[in-house]
Amino acid sequence: MKIAGIFCLRLASLVTLLWLTAPLQILATEAELPLPVIERFETFGKEQGVPTNKVHAVLKTSDGKLWIGTWDGLCVREGEGKFRRYGPEEGLSHKLVTCMVEDPKTGDLWAGTMRGLNKVSGGKITRYFQTDSGLPNNVVYGVDIVNDNIWAATAAGVGALDLKTGAWKIYDHNNSNMHEPWCYAVKGAKDLIYIGVWGAGIVEHNPQEGTFKAYRDPDGDFHYDLVPDDGPINDITSWLAWNDGLLWQCTYFGMSRYDGKYWKTWVQDKTPLPSNFTQFAWPVNRYCWIGTDKGASVTDGTNWVNYFVGEAGAGWVEIHQSGKAMEKRPMSTALCNGFVLGIWADEKEAWLATSKGLSRGIFASGTASGKVAVVK
Amino acid sequence: MRISALFLLSLLAVHAPRVAAYPEPAAPVKAEPDTCVSVPITPEAAQAAARTNQAAAAQAETYHYYADTPEEMVPYRNLDPYYRYWLERLPFRGPGRDYPDPVDLKSLKVGLLSPAPYGPEGARGERTRKGVLLAFEEENAMRQPGQIPFEVIAKEDAPLWGSAANITVEFKDNDVLGILGTIDGDATHVALRATLKLETYIINTSDPDPTLTETQVPWLTRVFPEDRQQCFRLADMVVRQRGCKRIAVLRESSRPGRVGVMHFVNDIRRLGSPAVAHLLYKAGDRSLAEQIAAIKAANPDAVLFYGQPADVGFAAAQLRQAGITAQYFGFDRLMEGAFVKNAGDAAEGMTITYFFNPERTDKPWVEFLDRFQKRWGEKPDIYAAYGYDGAKLMIEAVNKSGPNRFRIRDYLANLDSWDGVTGHMVFDARWDNIAPFSFAQYQRGKWLFQPAPAITRLDKKRLSQGMTAVPDAPAK
Numbered sequence: 083m084k085i086a087g088i089f090c091l092r093l094a095s096l097v098t099l100l101w102l103t104a105p106l107q108i109l110a111t112e113a114e115l116p117l118p119v120i121e122r123f124e125t126f127g128k129e130q131g132v133p134t135n136k137v138h139a140v141l142k143t144s145d146g147k148l149w150i151g152t153w154d155g156l157c158v159r160e161g162e163g164k165f166r167r168y169g170p171e172e173g174l175s176h177k178l179v180t181c182m183v184e185d186p187k188t189g190d191l192w193a194g195t196m197r198g199l200n201k202v203s204g205g206k207i208t209r210y211f212q213t214d215s216g217l218p219n220n221v222v223y224g225v226d227i228v229n230d231n232i233w234a235a236t237a238a239g240v241g242a243l244d245l246k247t248g249a250w251k252i253y254d255h256n257n258s259n260m261h262e263p264w265c266y267a268v269k270g271a272k273d274l275i276y277i278g279v280w281g282a283g284i285v286e287h288n289p290q291e292g293t294f295k296a297y298r299d300p301d302g303d304f305h306y307d308l309v310p311d312d313g314p315i316n317d318i319t320s321w322l323a324w325n326d327g328l329l330w331q332c333t334y335f336g337m338s339r340y341d342g343k344y345w346k347t348w349v350q351d352k353t354p355l356p357s358n359f360t361q362f363a364w365p366v367n368r369y370c371w372i373g374t375d376k377g378a379s380v381t382d383g384t385n386w387v388n389y390f391v392g393e394a395g396a397g398w399v400e401i402h403q404s405g406k407a408m409e410k411r412p413m414s415t416a417l418c419n420g421f422v423l424g425i426w427a428d429e430k431e432a433w434l435a436t437s438k439g440l441s442r443g444i445f446a447s448g449t450a451s452g453k454v455a456v457v458k
Numbered sequence: 459m460r461i462s463a464l465f466l467l468s469l470l471a472v473h474a475p476r477v478a479a480y481p482e483p484a485a486p487v488k489a490e491p492d493t494c495v496s497v498p499i500t501p502e503a504a505q506a507a508a509r510t511n512q513a514a515a516a517q518a519e520t521y522h523y524y525a526d527t528p529e530e531m532v533p534y535r536n537l538d539p540y541y542r543y544w545l546e547r548l549p550f551r552g553p554g555r556d557y558p559d560p561v562d563l564k565s566l567k568v569g570l571l572s573p574a575p576y577g578p579e580g581a582r583g584e585r586t587r588k589g590v591l592l593a594f595e596e597e598n599a600m601r602q603p604g605q606i607p608f609e610v611i612a613k614e615d616a617p618l619w620g621s622a623a624n625i626t627v628e629f630k631d632n633d634v635l636g637i638l639g640t641i642d643g644d645a646t647h648v649a650l651r652a653t654l655k656l657e658t659y660i661i662n663t664s665d666p667d668p669t670l671t672e673t674q675v676p677w678l679t680r681v682f683p684e685d686r687q688q689c690f691r692l693a694d695m696v697v698r699q700r701g702c703k704r705i706a707v708l709r710e711s712s713r714p715g716r717v718g719v720m721h722f723v724n725d726i727r728r729l730g731s732p733a734v735a736h737l738l739y740k741a742g743d744r745s746l747a748e749q750i751a752a753i754k755a756a757n758p759d760a761v762l763f764y765g766q767p768a769d770v771g772f773a774a775a776q777l778r779q780a781g782i783t784a785q786y787f788g789f790d791r792l793m794e795g796a797f798v799k800n801a802g803d804a805a806e807g808m809t810i811t812y813f814f815n816p817e818r819t820d821k822p823w824v825e826f827l828d829r830f831q832k833r834w835g836e837k838p839d840i841y842a843a844y845g846y847d848g849a850k851l852m853i854e855a856v857n858k859s860g861p862n863r864f865r866i867r868d869y870l871a872n873l874d875s876w877d878g879v880t881g882h883m884v885f886d887a888r889w890d891n892i893a894p895f896s897f898a899q900y901q902r903g904k905w906l907f908q909p910a911p912a913i914t915r916l917d918k919k920r921l922s923q924g925m926t927a928v929p930d931a932p933a934k
Contacts, residue, residue: 135553138655176627180655196627196655212620219620221627221652237648238620254619262713263619264648280651281669303533304672305524307541318673334674335543349541359548359674375551421552437552 115403117369117380117387120432120443123397125418127439131165132157137435139424141182141191148433149191150440151179151424156193156202173207175200175220183225183232185245192232194222199234210243216250217241218263224278224321228270231289235265240277242289253277253287259294260285267322269329276329278319284331284340297340307336307349314338315347325365330372332360337372339383346383354386354402355379364425371432373422378434380427389443391416417441494702494759496785496807525668526892527690531725543674544887547871550676554657554864560633565609566856568594568849569629569658571639571649577617578741578766579641582841586664587612588834589845590638595833597853606861608853615645626652634658635861636852638845643667643714646678653677659855659867663848664841666789667717671888679870679889681851681878682844685718688789688811691895692762693725695809696787702760704734706753706784708773710765711738718764718789734758739773741766746773750780763788771800778804785809790840793898793905806902811895813840814881815907826879840880847878 126132132152139151148159155169156179169177175198182193191202197220199210212220217234224235232243239254254263260279267278275287283298299317301308307315316335323330331338336349336358348355355374362373369382377390386402397416401409417434424435432443523544524532572587573579591610598607611632613625622645629637637653640646641664650673653660660678662670668686671678696702705726709715715738723733735756737749753761761777761784763770774786774797786808791797793812798805816839826846830838838846851870859865876883883891894910 135557178627178630178655196630196652197624212624219623221620221623223651223655236620237623237652238618262644262647264651266651280673281647301539304669305543306534306539307543308534308537308539310540334548336541352541357551358543359551419553437554 115385115387115401116382117385118427118429118432118445119387119401120389120399120413121446122413122415122444123417124415124442124444125439126163126165126442127418130163131167132440133165133167133169135438137423137437137440138178138180139182140426140433140435140440141184142426142428142433143184143189143191144186145189149182149193150435151182151193151195153178155179156182156200168202168207173200173209175209175211180223181225183227185227185232187230192225192227194225194234196221198222199225199232212236212238215241216243216252218252218254223265224267224269226268226270228275229273229289233268233270233275235268235277237264239263240265240268240275253294258285258287259296261296261298261317266320267332269322269324271324271329276322276324278322278331280318280320282319283314283317284319284322284329304335307347310347310349310352311345312347313345314340315349320360321362323363323365323370325370326368328365328368328370330363330365330370332363332372334359336360337363339370354381354388354400354408356388356390362422362424364427366427366429371425371427373425373434375421377420378417378422378425378432380432389413389417391418391420417443494700494704494785496700525684525686525690525886525888525890526894527686527725528694531690531693531728533724533728535728547887547889548674548676550864550867550871552657552864555862555868557862557864559861563606563861566606566861567609567611567632567634568852568856569626569632569634569637569639570610570612571622571625571629571637571645572612572614573641573645574615574617582641582664582839583614585839585841586639586641586845589830589838589842589847590663590849592830592833592842593846593849593853596829597850608856615640615642619644620648621645622649623652625649626656626658630656630658635856635863636661636866638663638848638852641665641841643670643717646670647673650675650678657867658863659870661848661852661870663844667714668721669717671890676871676889677867679851679873679885679891681848681876681880681883681891683813683891683893683895685789686721687892688895689719689721690725691811691897692787692789693722693729695897696760696762696785697726697729697731700760700785702785703731704756704758704784705731705760705762706735706737706756706758707733707762707764708737708739708749708753708777709763710741710769712741715764719762722762739765739769741769743769744772746776749773750776750782753777754780754782758782758784760785760787763792767791767794767797768800771797771802771805774801774804774808790895793840798900805900808900810898812898812905812907813893814896814910815898816840817907822877822879823881843880847880847883850878851876 134152134154136153137150141149150157154177155167157165157167160166168174176195178196180194193200199222201208210217218241219236219238221237222234226233230245234241239252242251261282264280265277266280269276277285286295297314300313314331315338316333318333321332329340337355337360339346350358357374357376359375364371372379379388384404388400391397397413399411418441419436419438421437422434426433434441570590573583594608594610615621626649637660643665646665654675662680664682666685668684707719709719735753737752788810790812792810855866855869859869873885883893886892896910897908898905
């Protein structure tokens with residue numbers, strides 16, 4: 083009994099030692115990774131003034147302010163880390179905020195909601211509805227700003243507001259090659275506009291030339307992915323993101339990337355993608371953060387770092403490096419929830435909006451996040 | 459010139475190459491003599507067919523993919539695809555099941571999204587509404603003192619893209635626990651996407667669009683059997699049972715028309731008889747000379763119709779007047795009186811898929827007919843019946859789960875089967891009711907029914923899953 087007790091004590095000490103040195107081991111691994119690795123998470127919830135569990139979107143603006151779009155209002159993080167809420171009482175068109183973008187020229191914040199689009203400027207909220215503007219539908223799923231035009235992806239097409247003239251244009255199945263007008267994402271790519279359409283893949287629009295080009299799943303059937311890397315993984319686009327020449331497509335059937343010439347696709351079980359249900363993508367340089375219903379990932383297409391949280395709240399990370407066995411390690415802190423709806427990240431930190439709170443990912447020191455991954 | 463152009467266009471549409479990395483092999487060219495014969499559905503033939511189908515079903519052991527489509531009609535059947543979806547149901551991994559129930563509830567609200575009353579689906583929507591209201595009235599009448607009553611928040615769609623999204627948000631603003639509706643495939647798609655954000659479960663009672671449940675959104679169950687199943691049953695009937703080889707398709711130019719026949723067109727091609735013509739018309743159009751000329755030039759031995767019953771009735775009569783003797787096939791809606799009224803003698807022999815024999819005499823169905831008749835002074839149709847069943851299922855989910863949208867979702871999304879007044883339902887990995895369709899044939903002024911095959915094979919593999927598939931954290 084005594085020997086067994088000593089053995090248990092030593093085993094516990096060893097486990098504790100391994101646990102305490104886990105971050106160091108991650109550092110050793112990540113030094114070879116062209117990706118940032120989160121060392122620990124900070125969590126923000128109702129105690130910090132987040133009005134509700136569900137956070138749909140997060141955005142850090144150029145003035146350093148952190149904005150979140152929640153189930154119950156638009157919030158900005160103020161001094162001492164507390165969030166201040168703006169709801170319909172303050173003029174917001176609807177309490178459920180789905181998406182945000184900052185105008186890089188003016189610093190104005192544009193926020194899409196389940197009923198209308200909002201401009202937050204100079205402490206004033208200006209609302210746009212389908213009945214009093216060119217917004218195609220009140221339900222706004224995605225918003226971006228390209229060349230002084232606000233683009234809003236709605237349940238009935240894409241609307242573009244020219245900020246110089248105030249004129250709106252609407253693009254749907256009547257005047258474009260959209261198979262159906264259910265738009266869920268819009269993203270500028272220099273002079274091109276990519277539109278994520280639910281059931282019609284991706285539409286590439288060139289506003290200068292007035293042209294449209296569709297990218298569709300070549301399989302032609304939603305029950306299959308016949309071969310990998312042959313085009314968009316599926317026609318039901320749930321989100322789009324673009325940066326540095328790479329277009330990233332989220333679907334509920336996996337993930338795709340397009341570099342202008344080649345497609346790359348990922349599905350769960352056959353690749354390191356944690357889940358086919360991908361909801362959000364946020365690229366930094368040529369790597370991308372991905373929000374799924376089963377945690378968050380960051381990948382350059384070759385290497386993957388996946389963050390999970392179990393039912394008991396414990397977190398762990400899985401690191402997939404090319405040519406190496408997958409490494410799975412516990413984390414001292416966890417993502418507040420695995421249902422990740424929105425992400426904002428740069429080379430220093432990552433903010434993750436989830437269905438149960440907001441998390442900040444703090445990178446391991448010496449992280450190689452600034453490196454540009456070589457895309458093969 | 460216009461006729462020729464239209465014909466060429468139709469041929470192009472039919473024979474346009476599929477955009478696929480590995481296109482399916484071309485259908486074999488058959489040189490056998492035409493064996494397309496019209497076989498009336500007799501009670502003896504119907505019973506024999508039912509016995510054969512039951513025996514085949516009993517032998518099958520595994521979960522049947524693709525809405526139980528027969529193997530030879532499943533796409534890419536000769537290939538091993540890189541990835542298959544819907545082998546199991548997608549779980550909802552978000553939180554919410556442990557959230558506290560709302561306090562001071564005065565009623566348990568359920569949203570009802572109906573089609574626009576003045577649109578093409580208005581009358582069917584009204585019949586759905588009556589079925590739904592009857593179910594809630596019956597439930598409220600049976601509730602004990604202290605039990606919170608149900609309340610239906612009814613809203614009507616507008617015939618505009620995206621209208622249903624706005625209404626879904628209104629439902630959420632009313633704190634509904636679930637949503638019922640609607641017939642229109644576009645509207646239901648739009649509502650479904652919105653409800654993914656709003657996390658409120660939909661039971662669809664009347665949308666036949668096969669693509670509705672192909673979106674991987676784990677917030678909808680459809681009790682209404684859909685057009686994919688009608689398509690493979692019709693393809694089987696037209697090509698294999700009747701031996702038809704030159705099949706023309708005449709359908710409404712609309713999204714319901716397009717998605718309604720798309721599986722039929724694929725299915726008959728896979729069976730070796732690709733469509734010889736595929737013509738479109740605008741709803742309500744009474745100038746079908748070009749379409750009729752193109753179909754006549756294609757010399758079909760079968761014509762499949764898809765559209766509103768009045769339009770199909772008119773077209774069927776016009777085709778007969780033009781001397782086209784092909785057998786006629788269609789979908790369930792032709793059971794409505796407007797088809798026979800406009801088709802006249804041309805209705806004779808029309809064979810359609812139908813959900814079940816409405817003249818059946820089992821107790822749940824007969825008692826429902828009686829209750830509906832007493833409440834509304836009219837007989838229920840299929841829309842009223844599935845509306846009633848959808849409402850009963852929602853009531854059951856709320857009663858079993860309490861006023862929590864996430865637990866209601868789990869209850870509904872994990873159902874493998876359920877029995878309603880319309881019959882035994884079996885839900886596949888896409889949350890679709892894949893109860894087999896019957897056939898009905900119009901003969902001498904009435905519809906004669908062939909029983910549907912029994913469902914047995916799906917019961918052998920349960921699809922329901924736990925709440926989450928997230929594994930435990932590794933040991934520290």
